[in-house]
Amino acid sequence: MSDGGRRHRVARAEEVAEPGDRVIVDVGGQEVAVFNVDGDLHALPNFCPHQAAPLCEGDLTGRMVVGEDGWSWEYVQRGEVVTCPWHGWKFDVTTGENVKDEAVAVPHYEVERDGGDVVVLR
Amino acid sequence: MTQHAAGRARTLDSVDAVVDTDAHVTESVDQLLEYMDPADEGLRRIIEDAAHPEHDIYSVAHPTPPFIHTDAFGDVYGDHPTGTVEAKRSEMAEFGLDYSVLNPTLGLALATVNNDRAAVALAKAYNAWILDQFVDDGQGDILTPVLVPPQAPDKAAEIIDDRADEPGVVGVQIPSTGLVPPPGHRWYDPLYEAAEENDLPVMFHSGSGATADIFPVLRKWAETYAEDHAMVHPFTAMWNLTSMLFQAVPERFPDLQFVFQEAGVGWIPYTKWRLDDHYLELSDEVPGLEQLPSKYIDERFHFSTQPLGYTGDHPDHLAKMIELVGPETLMYSSDLPHPDFDPPEELYDRVRGHLDDEAVRGIMGETATDVFDLS
Known part of the structure; x- marks a missing residue:
């Protein structure tokens, strides 16, 4: 959380102005990605806990779930899921959790807009 | 009848109850025909007309004859009649088995029966035969699943509903080699639904008699029974487990329990x-x-342990493997009288001293007591 976290000015707000935008920046020696998901900013480390891939260079996608009818496959969370470019593991950008196993997760950092700057709290 | 048990050294004294979770009978077509429902007379006549019903009703074929050095479908020593409760109890006494959960031999090839009506009639006849000849004597130590025809899941559900409440019925056996479609398909939903509603585990036993035409296709290009038999059981189990899990059978049937058999x-x-x-x-x-x-x-899944394979080179490796698997998912099985059987000591002697006593007792019998509700 923000308490105790350090504030890092990492980008200009216009770099992640639109849903789907992302920037990958250096925060204290660690690569961190800032994503715009439906107007809100989220930051994850650019690191996959599976085999250390650059997770946040993968596609922003959705994910498949079974519909309430028990039959249909529905595609949900469009633009909220980053898919690792190496092995396809999917993480919810808004929480850092793997979409299929919540025990597998990356840190999720809060992000603020401060004036024209993007600030990562980490 | 010869008493072979005399003088055998036993090491299983610390185990209260040994449950054999995959014991076989060796039924013949003639025995099944005697128990066929009178309403199936026309089908019975067709089957009786077959000079080779194992091939013209069932489609059993092997690359070479099974188990050339032993009696594949007989008993261990070939000195008493096969397919009888006396033979089974003799094996149980010799090998120190307190309970036996029976499975068929020819019935493992039920999925190869081309005519669906014949498959249903044969399954019903088997159930009538096994209950009458092995289970209904009130002793309570010999138990059986209901054998169901995978060709006709709706009829299988009727068979389950019909037999589920009979004493000694502890599961539903789906002969599992050569299932088309594979067992994760919604085709089988009526069968799973009936098993779940009747609180019976579904059991999947593979069989080398069912490899003639469909996956895992081994007979056509295998030149020996040894090749066919070595791989049909694990290949069947791996494919069926994959199909059932990825098609979410455990999610669709949240109260159903599953038992896989004969893959070690x-x-x-x-x-x-x-x-x-x-x-x-x-x-x-x-x-x-x-x-x-x-x-x-x-x-939700349990596995019967036979065939363990030859582990004598590094006896401690079996205990390590069981730790990897998870001891609580395993249940001892003998496969008797088939000639690749494992006596209980083959497992017990390898794991005692490596696993804690509770885990050992669980594998040898207590887990099966829970899964099959034997207490």
Whole structure:
């Protein structure tokens, strides 16, 4: 959380102005990605806990779930899921959790807009 | 009848009850025909007309004859009649088996019966025969699943409903080699629904008699029974488990328990890793699953232990393998009288001293007592 976290000015707000935008920046020696998901900013480390891939260079996608009818496959969370470019593991950008196993997760950092700057709290 | 048990050294004294979770009978077509429902007279006449019903009704074929050095479908010593409760009790006495959960031999090839009506009639006849000849004597030590025809899941459900409440019925046996479609398909939903409603575990026993035409196709290009038999059991189990998990059978039937039989234990850790890996990598293809496949296996699947394989080179490796599998998912089985059987000591002597006493007692009998509700 923000308490105790350090504030890092990492980008200009216009770099992640639109849903789907992302920037990958250096925060204290660690690569961190800032994503715009439906107007809100989220930051994850650019690191996959599976085999250390650059997770946040993968596609922003959705994910498949079974519909309430028990039959249909529905595609949900469009633009909220980053898919690792190496092995396809999917993480919810808004929480850092793997979409299929919540025990597998990356840190999720809060992000603020401060004036024209993007600030990562980490 | 020869008494072979005299003088055998036993080491199983610390185990209260040994449950053989895959014991076989060796039924003949003639025995089944005697128990066929009178309403199936026309089908019975067709089957009686077959000079070779194992091939013209069933489609059993092997690359070479099964188990050339032993009596594949007889008894251990070939000195008493096969397919009788006396033969079974003789084996139980010799090998120190307190309970036996029976499975068929020819019936393992039920999926190869081309005519669906014949398959249903043969399954019903088997159930009538096994209950009358083996289970209904009130002793309570010989138990059986209901054998169901995978060709006709709706009729299978009727058979389950009809037999589920009979004393000694402890599960539903789906002969599992050569299932088309594979057992994760919604085709089987009526069968699973009936098993779940009747609180019976579904059991999947593979069979080398069912490899003639369909997966795992081994007979056509295998030149020996040895090749066919070595791989049909693990291949069947791996494919069926994959199909059922990725098609989310455990999620669709949340109260159903599953038992896999005759594939041993060594394939299980590899398959868990493999399925978990694909669940995470190809997640959009497994939306029906809510957790790692290995978690469903740990929670809802059990495996009978035979065939353990030859572990004599490094006896401690079997105990290590069982730790990898998860001892609580395993249940001892003999496979008697088939000539690749494991006496209980083959397992017990390898694991005692390595696993704690509770785990050993669980594998040898207590877990099966829970799964099959034997207490």
